[in-house]
Amino acid sequence: MVKIGLQFKAFLENVTGLIPEGEDFRWYLKLKCANCGEIPDHWQYIDQEEKQPLKGGRGEASAVIKCKLCSRENSIDILSDTIVSYDMADNNKYKTIVVFDCRGIEPVDFSPRNGWKVLGWKEDEDDDESGRVSGTEFTDVDLTEKEWADYDEKSNESTVISEVEVKFATVK
Numbered sequence: 822m823v824k825i826g827l828q829f830k831a832f833l834e835n836v837t838g839l840i841p842e843g844e845d846f847r848w849y850l851k852l853k854c855a856n857c858g859e860i861p862d863h864w865q866y867i868d869q870e871e872k873q874p875l876k877g878g879r880g881e882a883s884a885v886i887k888c889k890l891c892s893r894e895n896s897i898d899i900l901s902d903t904i905v906s907y908d909m910a911d912n913n914k915y916k917t918i919v920v921f922d923c924r925g926i927e928p929v930d931f932s933p934r935n936g937w938k939v940l941g942w943k944e945d946e947d948d949d950e951s952g953r954v955s956g957t958e959f960t961d962v963d964l965t966e967k968e969w970a971d972y973d974e975k976s977n978e979s980t981v982i983s984e985v986e987v988k989f990a991t992v993k
Contacts, residue, residue, distance in 0.1 A: 822924055824900070824992040826917035827931055833912045834981035835942050835955075835973060840906040841919075842938040842960060844869040848899065848919070851930040855923075857891040864932055869901050886926060895925035909942050909952065913984075920992050931987045933964035941973035941980060 827848075833839070841848075847866040853859070867883040874881050875896055882896035903920035921928060939962050941955035955976040962969050967985035972978075 822922055823927070824920050825923050825927055826903075826920045826990050826992040827928070828915040828988045828990055829907055829918045830913065830915045830984075830986045831907065831982050832984040833907075833909055833942070834983075835944070835976065835978040836939045836959070836980045836982060837909040837942040837952075837954065838906045838938075838940040839908075839962070839982065840938055841904060842936050844901070846936045847934065849932040849934055850897075850928040852886065852895075852897065852926050853929045854888040854891060854893060854895060855925050855927055856893045856895075857888060859888055859890040860929060861889065867897060867899060869899050882922070882924075893925055895923075897924070897926050897928070898922040915986075915988065917990070917992065928989055931989075933967065933985060933987075935961055935963040935965060937962035937964055939980075939982065941976055941978070943976040943978065 845868050847868050849864040849866045872881040873885040882898040885896045887894050900920045939959050941957035942952050943955045944952040955973050957973045957975045968983040970981045973980050
């Protein structure tokens with residue numbers, strides 16, 4: 822069992838608390854077979870609601886996938902207690918926002934798509950570091966294009982998420 826963290830990085834402007842909304846949030850991944858190295862060129866999604874049984878009654882996982890090349894059965898599971906928000910304090914820095922329990926498979930790419938939730942953020946005028954939540958909640962934020970923009974009427978500020986980058990790292 823290998824735990825692999827999805828590290829997320831973005832430039833946030835007047836928003837904070839970016840987090841996947843609900844247990845039905847779809848994590849779209851490209852997955853590589855650790856046995857033969859095959860990477861199918863299509864996206865596969867996993868979520869917390871759907872579970873599939875592991876062979877031999879060893880529990881369940883978010884997805885059990887048979888490699889088309891070597892026929893090995895692999896699995897990946899979302900560790901739900903590892904899901905955290907990406908906040909203004911993390912702005913422009915990589916942060917692990919979820920960890921996957923991987924058996925025979927490893928994620929190599931992530932497509933953020935839609936289903937995110939984010940909160941409006943109001944900067945303090947006199948201090949660069951601090952600010953506060955404006956009270957506006959944006960739901961079903963779509964990051965398919967790896968950027969998003971809207972307007973926060975409570976703070977009278979434009980809101981932007983841009984320069985989205987992802988990478989994966991093994992978690993101890």
